[in-house]
Amino acid sequence: MSEDIVLKTTDLTKHYGGVHALEGANFELRKGEHVAIMGDNGAGKSTFVRQITGVEQRTRGTVVFDGTEVNFSGPIEARESGIETVFQTLALADHLDVPDNLFLGREKTKWNWLGPFRFLDYKAMRQDTLAALEKTGVKIPNIHNTIEKMSGGQRQCVAIARTASFHSKLTIMDEPTAALGVQETEQVENIIRQLKAQGEPLILVSHNMRQVFDLADRIVVFRRGRICANLDIKTGDYTGEDVVSYITGAKTGAEYEGAA
Amino acid sequence: MSDTSHGTGGLKFDKTKKSWPSELNVLLALIIIIVIFEFLGQVLPYMNDQSFLFDTKDRFDSIFNEARLKIIILQVAIIGIIALGVSQVIITGGIDLSSGPLVAATAMIAMSFGQTELVNGFANPKALFGPWAMDLPVVIPVVIGLSFGAFIGAINGTFVSYFKIPPFIATLGMFLICRGIALWWSSGNPISFPTAQFQAIGGGMMPVSWFLSLAVIFHIIMRYTVYGKHTYAIGSNEEAARMSGINVKRHKIMVYMIAAMLAAFAGIVLSAKASTAQAGMGEFYELFAIAMAVIGGISLSGGRGSIIGTVLGAMVLGVIRSGFTYIKLDGSYQLMAMGGIIIAAVILDQYRQRNKV
Numbered sequence: 001m002s003e004d005i006v007l008k009t010t011d012l013t014k015h016y017g018g019v020h021a022l023e024g025a026n027f028e029l030r031k032g033e034h035v036a037i038m039g040d041n042g043a044g045k046s047t048f049v050r051q052i053t054g055v056e057q058r059t060r061g062t063v064v065f066d067g068t069e070v071n072f073s074g075p076i077e078a079r080e081s082g083i084e085t086v087f088q089t090l091a092l093a094d095h096l097d098v099p100d101n102l103f104l105g106r107e108k109t110k111w112n113w114l115g116p117f118r119f120l121d122y123k124a125m126r127q128d129t130l131a132a133l134e135k136t137g138v139k140i141p142n143i144h145n146t147i148e149k150m151s152g153g154q155r156q157c158v159a160i161a162r163t164a165s166f167h168s169k170l171t172i173m174d175e176p177t178a179a180l181g182v183q184e185t186e187q188v189e190n191i192i193r194q195l196k197a198q199g200e201p202l203i204l205v206s207h208n209m210r211q212v213f214d215l216a217d218r219i220v221v222f223r224r225g226r227i228c229a230n231l232d233i234k235t236g237d238y239t240g241e242d243v244v245s246y247i248t249g250a251k252t253g254a255e256y257e258g259a260a
Numbered sequence: 261m262s263d264t265s266h267g268t269g270g271l272k273f274d275k276t277k278k279s280w281p282s283e284l285n286v287l288l289a290l291i292i293i294i295v296i297f298e299f300l301g302q303v304l305p306y307m308n309d310q311s312f313l314f315d316t317k318d319r320f321d322s323i324f325n326e327a328r329l330k331i332i333i334l335q336v337a338i339i340g341i342i343a344l345g346v347s348q349v350i351i352t353g354g355i356d357l358s359s360g361p362l363v364a365a366t367a368m369i370a371m372s373f374g375q376t377e378l379v380n381g382f383a384n385p386k387a388l389f390g391p392w393a394m395d396l397p398v399v400i401p402v403v404i405g406l407s408f409g410a411f412i413g414a415i416n417g418t419f420v421s422y423f424k425i426p427p428f429i430a431t432l433g434m435f436l437i438c439r440g441i442a443l444w445w446s447s448g449n450p451i452s453f454p455t456a457q458f459q460a461i462g463g464g465m466m467p468v469s470w471f472l473s474l475a476v477i478f479h480i481i482m483r484y485t486v487y488g489k490h491t492y493a494i495g496s497n498e499e500a501a502r503m504s505g506i507n508v509k510r511h512k513i514m515v516y517m518i519a520a521m522l523a524a525f526a527g528i529v530l531s532a533k534a535s536t537a538q539a540g541m542g543e544f545y546e547l548f549a550i551a552m553a554v555i556g557g558i559s560l561s562g563g564r565g566s567i568i569g570t571v572l573g574a575m576v577l578g579v580i581r582s583g584f585t586y587i588k589l590d591g592s593y594q595l596m597a598m599g600g601i602i603i604a605a606v607i608l609d610q611y612r613q614r615n616k617v
Contacts (some may be wrong), residue, residue, distance in 0.1 A: 076505045091503040093496035096489075104493055105487055105504030116514065117488045125314035 039222030082169030132165030153184025345519030363542030366527030370405030371509030409524025417513030462533030495562025
């Protein structure tokens with residue numbers, strides 16, 4: 001296997017009882033590559049993401065991440081090995097401020113001999129938060145405001161800055177801009193461009209054709225639980241219409257003939 | 261996640277909209293209540309121009325009526341100790357109803373190891389155990405009492421986090437169990453005549469010292485330590501806390517244990533202060549402790565509030581109780597007024613939740 005492959009799934013399959021939500025997904029992601037996953041509702045996009053991040057246990061197939069075969073028992077284990085996920089439902093604590101949320105569960109501390117009562121190093125966390133926000137280009141006027149007082153876009157930016165600030169080996173975003181306005185979407189897209197510039201690989205689940213063509217190197221289309229196209233949009237000559245016809249089933253990628 | 265699309269939609273943010281800490285509301289309420297009693301003291305015909313909080317008769321060296329100030333805080337100090345723990349439980353989104361009976365059960369258990377052998381030269385008439393349990397160093401009853409509290413708290417926490425029993429039900433069960441233990445321990449008989457050392461735990465203004473020093477310690481813990489941060493995070497968004505790698509189950513057990521140990525300590529202080537332990541002690545304490553927390557701005561939906569708020573909430577209850585005595589209205593009015601204030605505090609909390617102020 002090639003050295004620069006970050007993630008590779010082989011025959012990844014998930015059945016919910018009799019429902020074949022995901023069937024034999026073979027997927028590869030190379031270092032620094034941004035891949036968009038598209039498909040209709042129920043096509044298996046989120047199911048695919050849930051198998052990789054350990055939120056659910058797959059029915060069959062293998063996942064190789066960072067050179068080793070992995071079997072995550074849960075999202076925490078996935079994150080510990082370097083997969084950061086921004087879920088559709090943001091995992092933020094509403095009553096806490098930005099640094100608290102960025103460092104939730106991995107606080108910077110001092111006087112560690114105090115065990116659970118070890119003290120928080122607020123100063124270090126504030127500095128790192130400012131650095132992380134700068135790195136991602138997020139502008140939040142007052143990082144000591146609680147999340148509940150922020151707009152949807154700011155929340156999304158905090159959630160993304162959180163993943164970006166921990167040197168993850170792979171970032172997965174599940175429809176990060178679905179609930180956002182135009183300006184906010186733009187800010188999130190800027191963060192994604194920053195990640196690209198820093199060479200961090202990304203899987204982006206999105207319905208937004210313009211966004212995908214703007215941001216991604218490659219589009220993988222899911223249809224009825226199977227991957228039906230793998231389009232290199234940076235080199236190949238594809239249009240939105242092509243993608244739509246793959247999504248709807250009017251076309252199927254040559255190498256996926258025989259798929260649903 | 262609740263409403264994620266409120267606001268103007270842009271990234272503009274009103275920097276001037278500084279948050280108004282809820283503690284200031286409680287402080288304001290406290291001052292208003294004091295002013296009302298002060299005013300009533302001046303206008304009510306039977307009051308002889310007596311002041312509520314100020315030393316108008318020059319009985320003390322300060323401008324305040326020190327005796328009343330002491331009574332106000334002394335009569336809420338022991339329940340206040342419980343409230344410090346209950347506040348933490350409520351911040352995680354839970355509730356602890358077992359603290360009142362736990363006070364009684366711990367008082368009985370601790371006092372039975374804190375008795376003195378000879379009372380005025382005669383054998384202790386209320387002795388529960390034989391001479392082996394008499395005149396023990398004070399550390400023994402205290403450690404036994406706190407251990408019992410920790411054990412009860414661990415059970416509460418385990419039921420809540422591992423068996424997914426709603427905190428209300430789990431601690432309601434423990435409420436009855438602890439009252440039963442308190443009655444069973446000495447077959448309903450009071451346990452009295454503690455050692456001088458044991459008595460000293462609750463002597464004079466000691467309950468106030470315990471309350472205030474524990475309040476300072478837990479204020480620091482809740483605001484500046486990982487324990488505190490995780491407690492808030494769990495109450496704010498338990499799912500997010502779990503996703504962030506916080507061991508939510510273990511943390512909840514720890515919170516319930518700390519709350520129960522504080523209630524157990526309150527039981528020790530109470531029995532030391534009264535020099536006796538009785539199975540009926542601590543009646544309604546759990547409710548008053550919850551009331552202090554709620555009045556102090558601890559949100560019943562979790563994630564919000566502070567120890568400073570709880571201390572102020574305790575002061576509000578103390579001032580009301582003392583104020584009604586001052587204007588010579590009996591306990592029935594006190595209870596009605598406290599009930600009204602608790603409801604008002606919850607209404608205010610819900611208003612804050614809706615408006616996110």
